[in-house]
Amino acid sequence: MWTGVGFALAAGLLWGGVFVGPLLLPDYPAALQSVGRYLAFGLIALPLAWLDRVELRQLTRADWVEALKLSAIGNLLYYLCLAGAIQRAGGPLPTMIIGTLPVVIAIVANRRNQLRDGRLPWGKLGPSLLAIGLGIACVNQVELQALRESGDMDLGRYLAGVLLALIAVACWTWYPLRNADWLRHHPDRPARAWATAQGLTTLPLALLGYGALWIASLAGWLDFDLPLGPRPLHFVLQMLAIGLLASWVGTLCWNEASQRLPTNIAGQLIVFETLSALAYAWLLRGRWPDALTLTGAALLIVGVWWAVRPSESQPNRASTSMDERCPSAAE
Helix, strand or coil, X not given: CHHHHXXXXXXXXXXXXXXXXXXXXXXXXXXXXXHHHHHHHHHHHHHHHHHCHHHHHCCCHHHHHHHHHHHHHHHHHHHHXXXXXXXHHCCHHHHHHHCCHHHHHHHHXXXXXXXXXXXXXXXXXXXXXXXXXXXXXXXXXXXXXXXXXXXXXCHHHHHHHHHHHHHHHHHHHHHHHHXXXXXXXXXXXXXXXXXXXXXHHXXXXXXXXXXXXXXXXXXXXXXXXXXXXXXXXXXXXXXHHHHHHHHHHHHHHHHHHHHHCCHHHHXXXXXXXXXXXXXXXXXXXXXXXXXXXXXXXXXXXXXXXXXXXXXXXXXXXXXXXXXXXXXXXXX
């Protein structure tokens, strides 16, 4: 279990970096940042596919279709909405809304996957969810107040950011549950090969998206200098860094965690992403967080600890018989 927690922590540290990426490239459209990131992810996956060629040959057509769905919704659509939300509403609000993922995923998984993972009593899950929810509220209260006081808030743009962040939550509630379905239903398949498979299926989607943006630019529908924009070196290096670290390595770490942890526990460990994103944002600002922010971070950590602690006494039900498992993702 603690190995799974360690992998979830590593994934959160890597994924937290994507929240500051759009702030470093504010003049680049969110759609371009999304397809650029996953184009880099797909290109990185090509040489890695040679290392995993034996495992990849074992994937069925249904497996590749599932990887394509996960890539389209959990990768491209999620990051498109997240980057758009951050550019429209600033970093704090999307971080707050995405920070509700541990609560949302835990509630959905506790109802959806109880036959496979067991069901945590709400009396034990409740305090953890409450602590996480209070922590998220505390962390973002100061940020939202600062946004109001700045006088720069455009209500229409702000609400568009809220809507995009909510769509991102829906995408990433669906993604880890479906991804865990496949991984837990195929415990003999290496998590690394599944991460590479998702990278390979992302590549054609990203190429199509990049081509559509280029056509839009040539037709005058998109006022932006493609293919690489005004800061090509900065853009390319950032996309490569995010594509390798957040997309491939982060997905690998999350797959390893998903094979070891029940989804109602793993879902709550996405809180590491929120903590990392906040830490990186404060580092980018060059300021130390105030007392309320630190209190919220402490509550998040307590909530995670409480979520993991009761699971030590529960058996890992990944190896239960086939008739006890949830239907496979391919179904």
